[in-house]
Amino acid sequence: MTTVQDTPSATAKKSDATKALILDTALRLFAERGYERTTMRAVAAEAGVSVGNAYYYFDSKEHLVQGFYYRIGDLHVRASQEVLAREQELDARLRGVLHRWLEVAAPYHQFGSQFFKNAADPASPLSPLSPESAPVRDAAIGLLREVVDGSTAKMDPMLRPELPELLWLYQMGIVLYWVHDRSSGCSRTGTLLDSTAPLISRAVNLSRLRVLRPLIQDAIPVVKNLLQPGQ
Amino acid sequence: MTTVQDTPSATAKKSDATKALILDTALRLFAERGYERTTMRAVAAEAGVSVGNAYYYFDSKEHLVQGFYYRIGDLHVRASQEVLAREQELDARLRGVLHRWLEVAAPYHQFGSQFFKNAADPASPLSPLSPESAPVRDAAIGLLREVVDGSTAKMDPMLRPELPELLWLYQMGIVLYWVHDRSSGCSRTGTLLDSTAPLISRAVNLSRLRVLRPLIQDAIPVVKNLLQPGQ
DNA sequence: CGCCACTATTGAACGTGTTCAAAAATGGGT
């Protein structure tokens, strides 16, 4: 099958007004009641359309969540600019930017922890590695590239171009922890962030050591391969 | 040798015969048709009981999969003994043991990739970090401890006791890649294993370097904290 | 206007996981 997936700007044939209305309604209900407790019937009723009509615009309930990804990613990039303008050191930039993610995502924590399981399904368009998620993923990696390039950190020059993608993997790990985090205000995730980001910064700094160079050289192509489409 | 009991008989009040029958039937159908395409009605019918009776023994369809964990874990420990007896070097032991996991899990790849999404849900008992999964997790970490302790590898002595849990995290990463792996025979996962295990072995070896010691010292409590129950 | 192809919309119906009140079986105490 070679049909084009409904990325936001790919096929603009369908009425965008109704589609946006349904999406906004869904995200609102998700935030209010959580993912599981929001039924497609409720979304349709609240948006003033029929159930079938919602399915005309969104292939499944999961597809509704794609909009959440775009929203969070956009808010995060915007909220991070201030940090990038202020901080110089890699540690502070990384920690600041990821803290911003926690802040931006905070209102959706309960909602997020309910649907993030779907993101682990490789077949789901919600997988962070899926083609549908590519725009959001690339934006996130681009943000981390700014974190690296705008910093004063010194490192193995071979590592620098690959570091943003490595940091993205790190961010995915933080998000996974956040999803599991039941502490009030997700304080445990914040602590994890504060304790791991300096370690990463120090490890990056150590990458200039001669003894480590062959290891890094061998690891780079592996990482490079890791983020290619699995097929 | 660490083994996993086949049925978590914490509450031994309920008849184990019917429970085992239902579980066996379910696992067989999962392997035959996949997880999603196996209905609870089919499981019940095939096992010769009513739908409600299946729910009397298993709280949900997901709970049926817990048995899969136990089975795989047990088979893996058993299949790994030969490797542990033969190999001496950390790289070979680690690679061999994880390759055994791939072999043991191979028949369930399609099935696995369909239900593993549930494992990422923190609320699900299928989460590898959930209390329900503790026996399987501990057995897996124990196996990796044998991998480490029986090897000739030299490392920072502070690292040694924590290494098995780190390797378990590594194994989770491999499994996650395996779940996504669509290549024939999951050859890509095998390749990833062969390329990353030596890197890990070399990194472990480098842990003895004086310059790395403070970094390792600071990282150990973080890792230790990571695997504690999130509550 | 009349026709036509296409888009948009509807809501009943289907399959599925899950629940629950009720019935059946079990087993110990008298």
Next chain:
DNA sequence: ACCCATTTTTGAACACGTTCAATAGTGGCG
């Protein structure tokens, strides 16, 4: 043997995601 509490079993009923054939709207063209 009888009773009664507990465990086990049943299957109809419910809620939800999803599908689909049918219907209504839309716009371009002669």
